[in-house]
Every structure is written in structure tokens, then in C-alpha cells.
Amino acid sequence: MSLARELSRFVLSLDAAALPAAVRTEAARSMLNWAGCAVGGCRHPAIDAAVAALLPFAAGTQCSLMGRRERTDALHAALINGMSAHVLDFDDTHLRTLMHPSVPVASSLMALAECMPITGERFLVAFVAGVEVECRIANAVWFAHNADWYITGTAGVFGAAAACAQVLDLAESQTTHALGLAAAQSAGTREMAGTMAKCFIHGRAAQNGLLAALLAQRGLTAAATAIEGVHGFAQVLAPRRDLDAVTAGLGTDWELLQNSYKPYACGVVAHPVIDACLRLRRAHRPDPAAIVRLDLRVSPRALELTGIVAPPDGLKSKWSLFHSAAVALVDGAAGEHQYTDERVNDPVVREVRSRVGAVADPSLSEIEARAVLSMSDGNVHEVHVEAVVGSAANPMSDADLADKVRGLALGLLPDRQVEALIGTCRGFAALPDASAIARAGALG
């Protein structure tokens, strides 16, 4: 049996009763994080550009755009919400493969949910199925693939196709064709780093997966060997591959349990420093004007990837652990609002940033940091972060996740609507209509 057919069989036979409670919980947390990111990114110039270009091609108004007032059809909603959910690079991560699981699957499913009745329970099963499919295909290639390709673009499209095939009630053969049509669209190279094309690649995975399912539903065919064939996805897009990984433990091991959420809106290797500074702030409430210096010891990779000492603008500040430390101490936060030109140029933040020093310490892992805060009154405060928030050893709590969403939605949705959105996501398996999340996330 071809891999596409084996995955199709899994997807179509997945039953809600087979899902462990932890998987259900993580699905709800993923949806909350997705919704927050999609709202948070909704006013980015990339999204404004896409909306301006594509609204003339809206075939209807069935679907919401998260955080916005415009409405469009399902194919365009999948793309634009997918772009919006990724554009801040704040969405979830399957750490092993660097797949961002929710952008393809949640964005495509939510678009369908606004066109046809899908209960929360049904949505949850399809979401889990889609995430399994994309992450398992990613497991087979990431180690020989990620240097060149954005794996959410290339493998995420399979997840979207599988999830949509499930809720569209496709036959097994149609679902196999949908996965083949997904493979026919697998795209997105890393040359697009630092450009708007990056979020476009991610959003297209959602849209193209939905398109694959819609075409397969009407009889378009593709190769059943799309994944493992000699000219198929895994052979062509990865010089080495482990095809057994696609189905090993299928239905018993759940990739969704490996999903993680970024607590802070910057390069992930700077996160331990932020944890350290937030702890120092909570414990000692340091007056910024009284900070003499902050001495950091970090993993070598943290200094390598986020070593910009004096970032020139908000975008670059995401790659500065010095700026991250300063805003964590001054603002007590490291959300999207801390990485703006305004915060980069704020006099107090600048002054504190100039007092931060960092050395690479090879004895520290990437989830660790040490900080020593020296105050003008002679007090010295030390902290050692052993496992950063968001790591598998220290996952974000539900409360932290809700705070993250509040920060992302600040100024974009009314506060009461944000609380309603959080509540809707938390209880989404019980929703009679899964599209309540889209309605809760869009402006009326």
C-alpha cells in the first residue's frame, strides 16, 4: 500500500474516541495559539498587500479574516489567515522538524468550517489527523530537507489536504489523490528568509491543501506514490530520507504532543535570557534608572544568532538578546509590541540595553541562561534559568498562553472580544459549530 493511501486510511478512520485526553488538550492549545497569532499578524503590511490584491477575487463572503473586517471565500481565507498566523513568526513549532503545524491545518479547516457545518469535535479530529500527516511526512525528511526548504510549505500542504479531505467526507481513493495533488504543489525555498514571501509560502500550504481536497472531491487524480515514488516528494526534495518514520507508531504516538508555543516574539534562542530578566523583575522590581549593569551568560548559539548589540529597528531587534533583556526588564514583556521601532528607540530601553553585557558559555545548553543584575544601591541579584518557558521540559501554561494571545490582540480586537476568543478556543471541542472561533476572531 502506498504511503498516501496508508495515511488516507488513517485520516478517514480516526475516531474522536481514540484520541488521548492530552492530545485533545494540545489541539485546543494549538487552536488558541493559532487564533492569537492570526489576529496579531492581521495588520502586517504583508497581509494588507495580500488583502488588497486578492479581495477583487473573493467569490463570496462566507469566510472571516482573523482580526479584520473584510470577508472572502474559503480558498482566499485559508491563504490570508495562514499568512497572518505566520507573519510574526510567533506560531507553534514541532521542534523536531521545525514544522509549524497549525498554519496549514487550522487555516484551511477554519475556512471550510465557515462554509459547511462542522462541530468542534469533528474539527478537532480533522485537526489532529492533519497535524499527524504533515509532521510524520516532515519526520521522514527534515534532516536532509530543512537547509533548503521551508518544511511548513513543502510538507504542511499534505496536512491541510488530509484535514480537509476528512471533513469533506472524501473516499479513501479521493483522499489519496488529494495527498498526491498536495505533493504536486509542494514548494517554498529558504531563499525567501526575511521577505514577505516567507509567510506567503506558509499560507499557501493551507490554501493549496484545501484546493487539493476540493479538486480530488470532483475527480481530479494524482499519483498514489506521490510521497515515496522515485520522482515523488521525499525522493526529489530530500537527498536522504527515512520513509518508515511516516507510519511508525501511527495512531498510537501523537506528534501533536511535541508541539510547542513561543512565549516571546523573537528568535527562540534569546528566550532563556528573557525568562531570566522577567524573573529578576518580578522578584526585585528594579528601577531602570538604578540598573548599573546586567551580565549574561548564554549558550554560544544564542550569541551567534541573536547577537545584535544595538539593533537599528524593530525587525532587527528580534535578533538582539540585548534588546530582549532590556524590554523584559523595563516592560516586563517580550511580545510583538516590544519589537517595534518605538521600543527600540525608547530612551529608557536604550539606556538599559547599553548596560547589558553577554558572554557565550559552552557549558550552557540552548534552553539555559544565567544573569547577574547589579544595582546602583550595591545590591546584586542572580538567576539561573535551567529550562526556558516553552521548552518540552517547561511548557507554557494555559495562563501564559492566554496572556500571549492578549498581548497579540492588543489594539486589534476589543478586550472583551479577546476574552471571548480565548474562551471559545479553550472549549472548542464542545462547540456545536467550530466556525465560532473565526467569528470570535474577526471584527464584526
Next chain:
Amino acid sequence: MSLARELSRFVLSLDAAALPAAVRTEAARSMLNWAGCAVGGCRHPAIDAAVAALLPFAAGTQCSLMGRRERTDALHAALINGMSAHVLDFDDTHLRTLMHPSVPVASSLMALAECMPITGERFLVAFVAGVEVECRIANAVWFAHNADWYITGTAGVFGAAAACAQVLDLAESQTTHALGLAAAQSAGTREMAGTMAKCFIHGRAAQNGLLAALLAQRGLTAAATAIEGVHGFAQVLAPRRDLDAVTAGLGTDWELLQNSYKPYACGVVAHPVIDACLRLRRAHRPDPAAIVRLDLRVSPRALELTGIVAPPDGLKSKWSLFHSAAVALVDGAAGEHQYTDERVNDPVVREVRSRVGAVADPSLSEIEARAVLSMSDGNVHEVHVEAVVGSAANPMSDADLADKVRGLALGLLPDRQVEALIGTCRGFAALPDASAIARAGALG
């Protein structure tokens, strides 16, 4: 200067006055061939499936579907007409790279031409520019790319983006971004051979190139180094590459002059045999019942790729030089109608097919064939085809091309409309409105 920028500068500065007459002629011939193929494929089940799936997503009725009555928006028209123009595998070929130049460029431009006023002259310049861009990018990679990828899918998208950028009057920076957004969508592996996904890959090149230009017009950005960058198209999708080929002779050597048109609706290596049989038929009018045997000598590759002796159905008969020889002798044609289940099972065709023998002759090139026809009256007729019709040494005449279009459109468009379509394509540079071709090719 990056390759994308250099190509953008070329595309935007290309002037009608700079085009040699032979290039203009070939553009008109390409458009005629494209229109005929798009009409000829319009009732294929792949097109029916795409229309059924995508008509609910039509944002308007500005655009025609060649050969059909339904209307849709520009993005969907580019896809569906592109699929239709390729589905019979009868469209034009840039022989060096195996790029099918017109499907991406003509399908996307025609969709735009139905939404905004574009003169024939303007269309012609954009068409030539788009074909140059895609074929030149193909020149850089084909030798290390085509084994895995459909180059019309992967490189054709650049041609569509470039052509659309031209008629949309994009700035040079926007056009560069459009080529980057094309690269971000470059896709389509050869695993899809023999499935409907193949024509889908080809049609997507048209749609995705148009999408790239529309997004760039509204400000979406991409990497300027999309083609040559270390994680860009050429590096990632080809283990070896010749980047100089992209710009060598740009503006003086015209890839469009290397375009060729298939005279017959079957695998190209069987074409010399068909030429031979058509010549025998014209010269001797053999009664099928009086044919004792036909002995063929062909290139080894012809027997390897089209060696099916007794094809079970119409689709498979395209890969049978035995069937091709039989229909050429019996019907005097080898168009789409000769590769149907009906012709495969016709008693006269079956009988003649059973009397065809073929041997591989390594002294014969792929454009050659020898045939010896033995009749029951003892007459023996010989013919040697030295250069098959459609090869660079023996291009299809304008009259042959028109006959091909007539054959393709048979039963799909009224005869008078077919003649009008042929006339419109032949004079298309002088059209006040280039979309006249689309109107001439669709059912009213």
C-alpha cells in the same frame, strides 16, 4: 545585479520595434497552437473536474474558458485554460529544455486581457518577454532538473509572472518581487506522469505566475536572489546549473524561435513513422484491405518509448507506433480523434495494426524513419523520412498548423467559429483587443 532584476529590466524595456519579424511570426503561431490545444482539451475529464470544483469559487465572469460556456475570474481562467491547453500533451515544446512555453504565458496573459484593455501588439511583446524568461531559466537547469521535475511547472511560473508584470505596468522592483514570488511557488515533480495532476502542474504555472504579479503589484516582497541565491530556485532544484545561460544573448537571441509544434497527438518519437505513412497514403492511396504488411525501421528510442504493439485503449495507443502507423494509413490523420477507444477497437484499424512490424535501427536518428509497404497486388512502396514534420529542420507549415487546430476543435466549436479563431490568432498583433482570441475560442 540579481538575475531576477536583470530579467525584470529586460521584460519592462522590451519594445515591439525590437522584435524581429520571425519572432513576431512565431508568437502568432504559438498563440494559434495554444488556442487549438486549449479548445481541444476542454472536455477532458480533468477539465470537467476542475471546472466543477472551482466554479463555486469564481469571483466574476470576466474570463472565458476555451471551448466551454462557463465563465470565471482571471485566476481561475489562467489555471483551467492552462490545464486544458496541456491535457492532451499536444501543446508547443521548446525542444532543448522540454519546456511547454505557451501554457504558462498565454494562459495567464489571456486571463488578464479579459480584465483590462490590452492590444494585440502589447500582448505580443509580453508573450515574447515571458517566453524568453521561462525558457532562459529553463536553459540554466534542464540538464540536471528534468529527470525529477516538470520544467513547465517549475520554470514556467517565472514566464507567467514576467509577462503579467509587463502588462500590469509593474515597476522594476515589483517585477523583481513577482519573479521571487514565482520562485516561492515553483513546483511539480514527475511522479505525476500519467495522472491528471500533470496538467494541473502545468496550469498552476500560469495561475501562480499571475498571482505573483498581482501580489507584487500591491506590495508583497520576495528575495531578489530568488533564482541564483544559495537557497534559490537554481541551487535547490538542480544539482548542477549554468546560470550564465539565463542572460547570454538576452535581447538578441530569441528562444521563441526554438519553439516547435506537435503535428500528431501522440508521443513525439512516433512522429516520423506517421509522416512516412501519410506520405505513402498520399502517394498510393492504399486500400487497407490490400495491405499485406508494413515494415518499419525506427530509432531505438522510438521503439523503446512507443513500442506498445496492441494498445488496450485510447490513452495507451498514444505510446504505440504500431497504432500510429495504422491510423495514419487508414484515416490519413493522427490527431486526438485517432487515439480514442473507438479507433483503437475499429476492425479495419486493428487489422492494419496487426500487419505492422518494426525494428530498431541505431543508424536512424529520432527524427527519421524508413517504411516499406507491401500490397496484395505485389506492389512495394518505400519511403524514408529524413526530418519529421515539426522538427527544427522541417517546421509545421501555417497550413498544417491550421489543420491541426481544425482537428482539435472538431465537434467542440462550430466550424465557422474555428475558422474565425484561426484568423484571429494569425492576425493577433494587429488586434485592438487581444482578448478577441478568448472570445473566439469560447462558446457564446
